[in-house]
Amino acid sequence: MRGRLWRLAVFLFVVGFVLNLAGVVGHVLVSSLARRWFATPLPGALTTEWYAYAWREFQLDQVLGVTLTVAGTVTAAALVLGFPAAYLLARHDFRGKGPLLLLFFLPLLVPQMTYGIPLATTLYRYRIGGTVAGVIAANLVPMLPLAIFVLLPFVEQISVSLEWAARVHGATRLGVVRRVIVPLALPGLLTAGLLVLVNTVANFELTFLLSGAGSQTLVVALYYAVFAAGMRPIYSVDAMAVIYMAVVLAVLVLALRLVRPTQMVFRLDRRD
Amino acid sequence: MITSLAFRLTKRFGAKVVLDDLALEVRGREFVTVLGPSGCGKSTALNLLAGLTQPTRGEIRLDGVRIDGLPPERRGFGMVFQNYALFPHLTVGANVAFGLVLRGRGKAEIAERVRRMLELVRLTGFADRYPGQLSGGQQQRVAIARALAVEPRVLLLDEPLSNLDAKLRLEMRGEIKRLHADLGLTSIYVTHDQAEALSLSDRIVILRDGRVIQAGTPAEIHDRPQTVFVADFMGYRNFFPLTVASEEGDTVLARAGALALRGRTVVPLRPGDAAVAAVRPEDVETTTEPPGPNVVRGTVRLTEYLGREHGVEVALEGGPTLTVRLAHPVTVGSALALRLPPERVVILPAEDGAR
Ligand SMILES: Nc1ncnc2c1ncn2[C@@H]1O[C@H](COP(=O)(O)OP(=O)(O)OP(=O)(O)O)[C@@H](O)[C@H]1O
Numbered sequence: 128m129r130g131r132l133w134r135l136a137v138f139l140f141v142v143g144f145v146l147n148l149a150g151v152v153g154h155v156l157v158s159s160l161a162r163r164w165f166a167t168p169l170p171g172a173l174t175t176e177w178y179a180y181a182w183r184e185f186q187l188d189q190v191l192g193v194t195l196t197v198a199g200t201v202t203a204a205a206l207v208l209g210f211p212a213a214y215l216l217a218r219h220d221f222r223g224k225g226p227l228l229l230l231f232f233l234p235l236l237v238p239q240m241t242y243g244i245p246l247a248t249t250l251y252r253y254r255i256g257g258t259v260a261g262v263i264a265a266n267l268v269p270m271l272p273l274a275i276f277v278l279l280p281f282v283e284q285i286s287v288s289l290e291w292a293a294r295v296h297g298a299t300r301l302g303v304v305r306r307v308i309v310p311l312a313l314p315g316l317l318t319a320g321l322l323v324l325v326n327t328v329a330n331f332e333l334t335f336l337l338s339g340a341g342s343q344t345l346v347v348a349l350y351y352a353v354f355a356a357g358m359r360p361i362y363s364v365d366a367m368a369v370i371y372m373a374v375v376l377a378v379l380v381l382a383l384r385l386v387r388p389t390q391m392v393f394r395l396d397r398r399d
Numbered sequence: 400m401i402t403s404l405a406f407r408l409t410k411r412f413g414a415k416v417v418l419d420d421l422a423l424e425v426r427g428r429e430f431v432t433v434l435g436p437s438g439c440g441k442s443t444a445l446n447l448l449a450g451l452t453q454p455t456r457g458e459i460r461l462d463g464v465r466i467d468g469l470p471p472e473r474r475g476f477g478m479v480f481q482n483y484a485l486f487p488h489l490t491v492g493a494n495v496a497f498g499l500v501l502r503g504r505g506k507a508e509i510a511e512r513v514r515r516m517l518e519l520v521r522l523t524g525f526a527d528r529y530p531g532q533l534s535g536g537q538q539q540r541v542a543i544a545r546a547l548a549v550e551p552r553v554l555l556l557d558e559p560l561s562n563l564d565a566k567l568r569l570e571m572r573g574e575i576k577r578l579h580a581d582l583g584l585t586s587i588y589v590t591h592d593q594a595e596a597l598s599l600s601d602r603i604v605i606l607r608d609g610r611v612i613q614a615g616t617p618a619e620i621h622d623r624p625q626t627v628f629v630a631d632f633m634g635y636r637n638f639f640p641l642t643v644a645s646e647e648g649d650t651v652l653a654r655a656g657a658l659a660l661r662g663r664t665v666v667p668l669r670p671g672d673a674a675v676a677a678v679r680p681e682d683v684e685t686t687t688e689p690p691g692p693n694v695v696r697g698t699v700r701l702t703e704y705l706g707r708e709h710g711v712e713v714a715l716e717g718g719p720t721l722t723v724r725l726a727h728p729v730t731v732g733s734a735l736a737l738r739l740p741p742e743r744v745v746i747l748p749a750e751d752g753a754r
């Protein structure tokens with residue numbers, strides 16, 4: 128009895144969630160395709176011209192370029208810097224490691240606005256604020272810890288004796304990294320990369336605080352499109368929102384092609 | 400082919416001394432076993448030799464040349480790890496080829512050598528499998544093949560058989576012995592299994608708390624243990640604390656209450672010394688002799704069928720228990736007269752503390 132009620136509650140929640148999501152997304156999608164849409168259940172005529180309008184008016188080619196540059200650079204940097212850090216943290220025990228880790232992961236826990244503003248002030252002082260480099264630097268503040276956080280358990284589960292076996296049989300330190308640690312941590316690298324990528328594309332607060340003209344990502348551009356001075360047709364803003372959702376979806380799908388977390392776990396057993 | 404590996408090593412972890420000036424010289428083609436209980440520092444010793452950890456003090460010389468400054472990859476050793484430590488992301492073939500690839504050997508040479516190594520460990524046809532798809536014994540053999548492939552100057556083996564079942568362990572023991580002889584290897588083998596040590600070694604080194612307690616050929620260690628600790632390790636199940644009564648040459652008579660035992664000594668003892676008599680269960684025999692030195696009477700308390708023989712626990716008159724192996728079954732509660740042959744009884748100096 129209890130179990131059935133529980134299952135019913137979960138079912139209703141899921142249905143509610145999906146309906147809600149479908150409603151919001153559906154509305155935006157329909158609106159972006161509407162010539163005009165007032166007081167009727169569905170628009171009278173459909174058009175794709177708002178997409179062309181948004182593309183032109185909001186300089187989406189440039190915005191898209193910035194978004195992908197920022198996301199790609201942040202992901203690459205988070206992995207390149209995070210992997211050695213995760214390795215050292217996984218392999219070495221020292222006093223104060225726990226508190227240090229906590230301090231380190233603070234940017235993941237506290238709201239980004241709290242440190243975003245002082246961070247932005249500092250970066251503007253060094254004239255990095257408002258540039259693509261500034262956006263990248265700011266995004267790295269929470270994304271580097273995130274990458275390390277995700278990589279840490281993946282590195283920890285690589286037995287030290289594998290490194291030792293490699294050393295004894297002829298691998299230098301670098302050789303061990305290249306031939307043993309990186310291949311075995313690959314699932315972790317892909318997972319961390321995916322999370323950083325998606326989070327960076329979706330990041331609003333930090334990018335908003337740090338970006339100037341010419342260094343806006345899609346989310347921030349979307350925000351400005353809605354609230355900036357000068358009325359824009361709501362249909363064009365919706366078109367832009369659809370483009371944003373499509374980009375996020377594309378990134379996610381593309382990334383999931385490369386990383387399937389559940390598959391990674393059994394990757395080694397599957398091949399026969 | 401090396402002529403000697405000599406080392407003298409001390410290792411401390413913090414305040415804990417794990418190896419206390421462990422010194423040994425291994426000759427070329429020798430098979431040396433380091434035998435000792437868990438935690439006595441066996442793995443630490445191998446790791447130091449391989450260069451995986453640094454000694455607190457000491458040196459390692461290979462053919463007279465110091466190698467303790469070299470990183471592991473430049474020592475030219477091979478090592479078989481207790482948990483195999485096969486690379487899970489590489490095929491069996493790639494695991495075996497690992498050291499050869501790093502040595503920059505040609506493709507054809509590597510392929511040929513991998514084939515030969517797999518043949519040697521009887522895993523022909525397994526080259527394309529992954530370690531996860533092999534049984535424990537097969538993984539073990541891959542680990543051996545990987546270590547042998549690099550033609551190691553010294554082969555280090557860290558309890559390589561400890562994770563295998565009894566039957567496979569016996570099989571692999573023979574395999575290791577065969578490979579050592581066929582390939583002219585110099586091997587240092589770590590174990591806590593006395594049977595393995597006895598069957599494989601040219602020389603056994605017994606380690607306790609990071610110190611060498613006794614070293615010698617298997618026969619020496621087996622027949623002439625110098626301490627109760629070694630005797631215990633070598634299968635002397637029965638220990639009787641006694642006092643030396645008289646000595647003549649290398650035999651002594653020792654007694655405690657009604658129990659009087661004549662036996663061999665390895666370490667000289669004088670009358671009045673506290674001693675321990677040690678005897679193996681299988682060396683005790685039933686007798687019809689009248690009571691006297693080395694003849695004891697008792698009551699059967701427990702019997703255990705062991706297949707070819709019977710394990711029997713006998714409560715002796717006067718208290719102590721004697722564990723023996725008998726060819727014929729006996730019933731619990733029956734009286735037995737037993738003889739402990741003097742040439743089979745070893746009288747050792749009593750140690751402070753228990754054995
Ligand atoms: N990194 C380390 N830090 C501190 N103590 C250590 C370290 N490695 C080993 N020890 C200690 O050194 C001692 C010897 O360890 P070692 O692994 O050499 O034992 P072992 O003889 O190989 O035992 P086993 O038969 O269980 O493998 C143990 O008491 C162990 O706790």
Ligand SMILES: [Mg+2]
Nearest residue numbers: 441442443557
């Ligand atoms: Mg060990």
